[in-house]
Amino acid sequence: MNRRQAEPLRRLCLVHVFGPGHVLAALCAVEWYGMTRNGDESADVVVLIHNPGLSDALAHKSADVVRQMISPHGWPEPIVLTRGEMDGITGGQSRNAPRQVLQRFRQKLGRNQFDEIYYPHDLVGCAAQLATHAYPRATPITFGDALGNITTRQHQFGLLAVMDPRSLTWSQRVARVARALRRRTKRHEAASIHAREAVLILPIDESGDGLLGTELIIVPRHLVLEVLSRCQRAVPELAVYSQRLLAGTPAPQYLMLLENFADANLTSFEREVAMYEAMVERHVPRGATVFVKGHPLSVKPVEEDLCRRLSSRFAVRLVSPDFGRYPVELWGDLLASCEVISLGYPCLSLEFLYGKKVIYPFLPEMIEEFFPRVSGAYLLYCDRYTRAQRISLASWDGRGLLLRGPVS
Numbered sequence: 001m002n003r004r005q006a007e008p009l010r011r012l013c014l015v016h017v018f019g020p021g022h023v024l025a026a027l028c029a030v031e032w033y034g035m036t037r038n039g040d041e042s043a044d045v046v047v048l049i050h051n052p053g054l055s056d057a058l059a060h061k062s063a064d065v066v067r068q069m070i071s072p073h074g075w076p077e078p079i080v081l082t083r084g085e086m087d088g089i090t091g092g093q094s095r096n097a098p099r100q101v102l103q104r105f106r107q108k109l110g111r112n113q114f115d116e117i118y119y120p121h122d123l124v125g126c127a128a129q130l131a132t133h134a135y136p137r138a139t140p141i142t143f144g145d146a147l148g149n150i151t152t153r154q155h156q157f158g159l160l161a162v163m164d165p166r167s168l169t170w171s172q173r174v175a176r177v178a179r180a181l182r183r184r185t186k187r188h189e190a191a192s193i194h195a196r197e198a199v200l201i202l203p204i205d206e207s208g209d210g211l212l213g214t215e216l217i218i219v220p221r222h223l224v225l226e227v228l229s230r231c232q233r234a235v236p237e238l239a240v241y242s243q244r245l246l247a248g249t250p251a252p253q254y255l256m257l258l259e260n261f262a263d264a265n266l267t268s269f270e271r272e273v274a275m276y277e278a279m280v281e282r283h284v285p286r287g288a289t290v291f292v293k294g295h296p297l298s299v300k301p302v303e304e305d306l307c308r309r310l311s312s313r314f315a316v317r318l319v320s321p322d323f324g325r326y327p328v329e330l331w332g333d334l335l336a337s338c339e340v341i342s343l344g345y346p347c348l349s350l351e352f353l354y355g356k357k358v359i360y361p362f363l364p365e366m367i368e369e370f371f372p373r374v375s376g377a378y379l380l381y382c383d384r385y386t387r388a389q390r391i392s393l394a395s396w397d398g399r400g401l402l403l404r405g406p407v408s
Helices: 020-038 056-073 083-090 099-109 127-134 153-160 170-189 221-233 236-246 269-283 302-310 332-337 346-354 364-370 373-395
Strands: 011-017 043-049 116-119 139-142 197-200 215-218 253-257 289-293 315-318 339-341
Touching (some): 011 020, 020 043, 020 056, 020 116, 020 197, 020 221, 043 056, 056 083, 056 221, 083 099, 099 127, 116 127, 221 236, 221 346, 236 332, 253 269, 253 332, 269 302, 346 373
Parallel strands (some): 011 043, 011 116, 116 139, 253 339, 289 315
């Protein structure tokens, strides 16, 4: 018996992530795809970290967290591709992929071949597009944003079209989105990747047509919990830090998860802080403990200013940014002790993983008060979509799509 017969060839997988928030879904996708397609989850994996929105320093800090999370799964050291390095590879051409660009990209990854390319989405940057051009024989597989959200470039541009300074009714905004989608589809069609398969934990097709022609594979919850447990065991310092945070704090305890609205120019720094203060006042009794965790990619010190404003009425604890880079799904001890307040995806992921009902404090009147009309229209839509996702999760049986298409 020769070596090829004795030892089946391992799959060669390229996994692109923007940061730690994509790692759990990526780990699950690679493992479950191997089990369902080949009866074997083993693979040789190259992890590529590239996020054009991050500074070099923050990219390398994110890589430290990614390295810890993937280590128990036998995946090697991730490759960090900074914004400057990507510009050096592409020569500033974000979409075109001439032969020299592809050659430099392959040299950076150190491989001339992959069997499978995994990626969350292709809405930002060009790493996923370059990968599919550099390795045309590889199967493109998406694991979605967060834990399985699929959207298209056309849909995203359409959503941004609702950010209009004029006073429009909701029906007028929806019509404007539709017109923008029709205008922009052909322009961005060639730049988008069409995944052959989608391996998703919480399968959501936000655009309604993002999975057309794509085979859907749903990762079972028991596997997600197994992978999550391995990641948690790989970062024991996180549990130690959580216990230190909790020590001596008065009950009840709340964990406030912040977004990065000011960084995204959706509102001002002052308005964002004031909004969080109003939310805490509404949902937390005076004297209770409030742990404030900033957004992992936030640049402006929103969490610090919020802690100062709350300190006279609550027992406030600021979560260190060094630990704040870890995805909230890993914070088992803190989640077990706290009520969680979140405006974002943890409303869905924490209920799915832990059965934890998260306080969702966003209200349309708050959007009107704390955001300018330009971005407020966009956030009104996001608010409706978050509510629709939570309603769908309550009755989802783990089969088929959790939610499909835009909400009205």
